[in-house]
C-alpha cells in the first residue's frame with residue numbers, strides 16, 4: 234500500500250482512467266489495494282492527472298508503457314513538461330487481454346462499428362482486419378468507455394476487458410483477440426513530490442533529461458554516465474519538447490534507487506551535462522526482474538573510494 238501523499242484527512246483517494254472496468258481501474262485496485270480508498274474515474278489520462286494537480290485526490294494511476302505499443306504519450310508528456318512536478322510512487326504490471334463485446338443477441342455478422350481505446354486498437358488491428366473486414370473502428374477515451382457506449386447503442390461492439398462486459402451487460406463474442414498474446418501494460422501511481430521510500434535493493438528510478446546542445450555525441454555522453462557506473466537502463470525514449478521541430482527530451486527508466494550511490498552519482502553527472510534533469514521518482518521494481526549491482530559499483534565501494542580520495546586530499550597519502 235503506497236504511503237498517503239497529502240495532509241487531507243480521511244481515506245486516500247485516487248484518480249484513474251475510467252469508467253469502471255478499464256485496465257486502469259484494475260491497476261488502481263492493485264496499486265491501492267484497500268477497501269477504504271476512494272477511486273475516482275476520469276475521462277482521460279490528462280483529466281486524472283489534473284485532478285491530482287488540483288489537490289482533488291491523493292494520487293492518480295495512469296498507464297505508462299505497453300509491451301506491444303510502447304510508451305503512452307499522454308502520460309510521458311504530462312510528466313516531462315508539466316509546470317507542477319509529479320513523481321511516480323509505485324508501479325504495477327497488468328496483463329492485458331481483450332474481448333470482443335456485444336449486446337446480447339448480436340452476432341459477428343451484425344457488427345459494423347467497433348469502439349475502443351487507441352492503444353487497444355493497435356493491439357488487435359490485424360484481428361479486426363481479418364475477422365471483421367469492412368467494419369469501422371471509433372477511437373474512444375478508454376476500453377470500458379467503448380463497452381459503455383455499446384450498451385447505450387452507439388456502436389455494435391467494443392474491444393475491452395472481459396470485466397467491462399460483465400459491468401455493462403455485454404456478451405463476449407471472442408476472448409483474447411490480441412494480435413500478440415501475452416501483452417502487458419505498466420501502470421504507475423503518481424503523487425506530489427515526496428521523499429522516496431527507502432531502497433529495497435530492487436528499485437527503479439525514472440527521469441527526463443533535456444540535452445544542453447543538439448550536437449553529435451550528446452546522447453552518447455549521458456548514456457556513458459549510466460554505463461560507466463553500472464546503471465542499466467530499462468527504458469529510454471525520446472519525446473518532442475513541443476518547442477521547435479527536432480528538439481527532443483529523453484524519458485529514461487534505470488535500475489536502482491536515487492539513494493544508491495551509483496544512481497545518485499550518475500544523476501549528478503547528468504545534472505552537470507544537461508540543460509535540465511527532471512527526477513520522477515524511485516520506487517520498488519515490480520516486473521519480477523532483478524537489478525544486480527555490478528562489481529565495483531556497490532555503495533560500500535563508493536564509500537571506500539570517497540574516503541580514499543579524502544585521505545589523499547587531506548594528508549597527501551593514500
Ligand SMILES: O=C(O)C(=O)C[C@]1(C(=O)O)C=C[C@@H](O)C=C1
Nearest residue numbers: 255256257296350352375376418
Ligand atoms: O482503456 C483502458 O482500459 C486503459 O486502461 C488504457 C490502456 C492504455 O492506455 O494503454 C491500458 C491498457 C491497454 O493497453 C489498453 C488501453
